[in-house]
Amino acid sequence: MSGEANGRPSGKRAQAGGKTSHTKQSRPSGRGGNRGKVDPPKRKAVTPRELALNILVKVADSGAYSNIQLNRSLQESGMSRQDAGLATELVYGTISRQATLDHWLSKFVSKGLHKLDTWVHQLLRLSAYQMLFLDRIPTHAAVNEAVTIAKRRGHSGISGMVNGVLRSIDRGREELVLSSIRAATPVATLALRHSYPEWLVERWVAAYGLEEAEAICASSNEQPHASIRVNTVLADRNDRLRELSDNGIHAEPSAIAPSGIVVTGGGNLAETDGFRQGLWSLQDESSMLVAEVVSPKAGMKVLDCCAAPGGKSAHMAELMDGKGKVWANDLHAHKRELIVAQTERLKLRNVEAVVGDATELPERFAPESMDAVLLDAPCSGFGVIRRKPEIKWTKTEGDISEIAALQRQLLHRVSGLVRPGGTLVYSTCTMEREENEAQIETFLREHPEFSLDADWPETVLSNLRDAGVIGDQFDGQLQLLPQHFGSDGFYIARMVKAL
Numbered sequence: 162m163s164g165e166a167n168g169r170p171s172g173k174r175a176q177a178g179g180k181t182s183h184t185k186q187s188r189p190s191g192r193g194g195n196r197g198k199v200d201p202p203k204r205k206a207v208t209p210r211e212l213a214l215n216i217l218v219k220v221a222d223s224g225a226y227s228n229i230q231l232n233r234s235l236q237e238s239g240m241s242r243q244d245a246g247l248a249t250e251l252v253y254g255t256i257s258r259q260a261t262l263d264h265w266l267s268k269f270v271s272k273g274l275h276k277l278d279t280w281v282h283q284l285l286r287l288s289a290y291q292m293l294f295l296d297r298i299p300t301h302a303a304v305n306e307a308v309t310i311a312k313r314r315g316h317s318g319i320s321g322m323v324n325g326v327l328r329s330i331d332r333g334r335e336e337l338v339l340s341s342i343r344a345a346t347p348v349a350t351l352a353l354r355h356s357y358p359e360w361l362v363e364r365w366v367a368a369y370g371l372e373e374a375e376a377i378c379a380s381s382n383e384q385p386h387a388s389i390r391v392n393t394v395l396a397d398r399n400d401r402l403r404e405l406s407d408n409g410i411h412a413e414p415s416a417i418a419p420s421g422i423v424v425t426g427g428g429n430l431a432e433t434d435g436f437r438q439g440l441w442s443l444q445d446e447s448s449m450l451v452a453e454v455v456s457p458k459a460g461m462k463v464l465d466c467c468a469a470p471g472g473k474s475a476h477m478a479e480l481m482d483g484k485g486k487v488w489a490n491d492l493h494a495h496k497r498e499l500i501v502a503q504t505e506r507l508k509l510r511n512v513e514a515v516v517g518d519a520t521e522l523p524e525r526f527a528p529e530s531m532d533a534v535l536l537d538a539p540c541s542g543f544g545v546i547r548r549k550p551e552i553k554w555t556k557t558e559g560d561i562s563e564i565a566a567l568q569r570q571l572l573h574r575v576s577g578l579v580r581p582g583g584t585l586v587y588s589t590c591t592m593e594r595e596e597n598e599a600q601i602e603t604f605l606r607e608h609p610e611f612s613l614d615a616d617w618p619e620t621v622l623s624n625l626r627d628a629g630v631i632g633d634q635f636d637g638q639l640q641l642l643p644q645h646f647g648s649d650g651f652y653i654a655r656m657v658k659a660l
């Protein structure tokens with residue numbers, strides 16, 4: 162996964178029983194017609210809650226991706242920025258918190274949640290989410306609109322039931338707090354409190370211990386912050402920082418990525434001149450570290466094996482000052498367009514987008530012909546749960562083993578393309594040891610010509626040291642957890658091939 166930042170509103174999500182949300186109450190967009198004229202009947206503007214409900218039902222029924230559905234629906238709706246912010250918060254928050262919400266809802270739905278129609282179940286979750294996790298949404302607003310929607314979609318029995326359940330939740334809210342949730346085991350308690358499948362929490366506890374696992378869970382429920390990567394071929398980070406501030410946008414240099422800027426309150430950053438002119442790209446800060454760790458130099462030959470949508474290929478081409486060559490390969494032909502669009506926007510002429518299975522790259526390129534090879538592998542993606550919360554519920558343990566087997570094959574195949582003395586960087590946006598440290602351990606055992614390389618750029622190492630994320634024992638591999646910097650969970654290993 163790319164770790165590209167999306168346009169979600171920034172800020173912390175509230176915790177039930179300790180609210181800190183910044184979300185404001187929404188109003189229907191209220192676009193009226195011209196009175197006096199006979200206009201064709203207009204479609205009633207969709208409200209943020211209706212839009213959110215439609216998306217939740219689609220995600221639940223057909224496994225649609227929430228971020229893709231949301232972007233599409235928001236574009237079609239023409240909603241105000243504030244309403245779009247609310248709809249976005251409702252979709253991501255409701256999906257993310259669904260296990261906790263169901264735990265509480267099940268106390269009040271006597272016939273059992275599993276017997277409800279999908280839309281009724283999602284409507285209850287959506288409404289309970291507003292009541293128990295968001296500030297500034299008055300209970301009557303959440304309940305009244307839920308009842309109105311239920312009346313429109315169902316019969317009076319359903320709207321009465323929705324009303325009754327939500328009123329009970331309101332009356333019982335003192336007890337519906339995360340800290341009072343207790344289950345049979347510490348893992349089960351964490352899973353229910355933070356709303357994750359138990360098997361996943363169990364893996365994190367085994368890998369990182371109870372405390373770190375809880376921090377992963379809590380931090381992955383937060384809203385991601387927006388960050389941009391300055392295109393250093395065309396622009397300077399300090400100039401961009403000044404320009405953003407002059408436009409009233411809060412902007413700070415990234416604490417980890419040398420060309421990154423963390424932006425708050427910038428609206429849809431993809432709809433700005435700076436983006437269109439290629440002065441910067443939207444990218445998560447952890448994801449920005451990957452190309453920095455490859456550290457390609459002008460004139461080098463670099464292969465990005467799994468490249469779409471092209472964020473890291475473009476970043477490497479920028480670090481090479483547009484000189485040398487980056488081959489950006491991806492399995493899917495339709496994704497080639499994304500890479501091309503990105504490099505054209507950034508005015509980078511040293512990237513060639515190619516299509517193919519990375520396991521077949523040794524048939525396309527000569528052995529040992531690359532100065533650097535990046536394998537930003539397909540992975541389970543748990544480092545980006547904040548951007549795609551449904552993966553909590555759709556991924557299985559079997560998926561992890563399956564993807565780890567593919568990663569192992571990919572690593573083996575592409576490693577032969579690295580020249581002696583050249584660099585191989587492997588990265589994923591997940592925290593699973595099986596896909597990360599264990600994967601690299603196996604690779605190094607099977608490929609003794611490679612070794613881990615701790616010689617990372619000092620600009621990156623000093624930031625990681627200052628934050629206490631790495632110590633004196635740094636060996637060339639890094640597991641960034643979402644709680645470290647509030648950026649995506651990422652694993653990066655840099656290896657060098659013996660001369």
Ligand SMILES: C[S@@+](CC[C@H](N)C(=O)[O-])C[C@H]1O[C@@H](n2cnc3c(N)ncnc32)[C@H](O)[C@@H]1O
Nearest residue numbers: 162163467468469470471472473492518519537
């Ligand atoms: C983690 S994403 C890459 C993100 C990209 N590096 C970026 O920063 O924008 C993984 C990519 O691997 C591609 N992929 C999956 N299996 C592949 C294979 N066998 N060969 C090549 N690409 C593959 C997917 O299409 C997906 O675009």
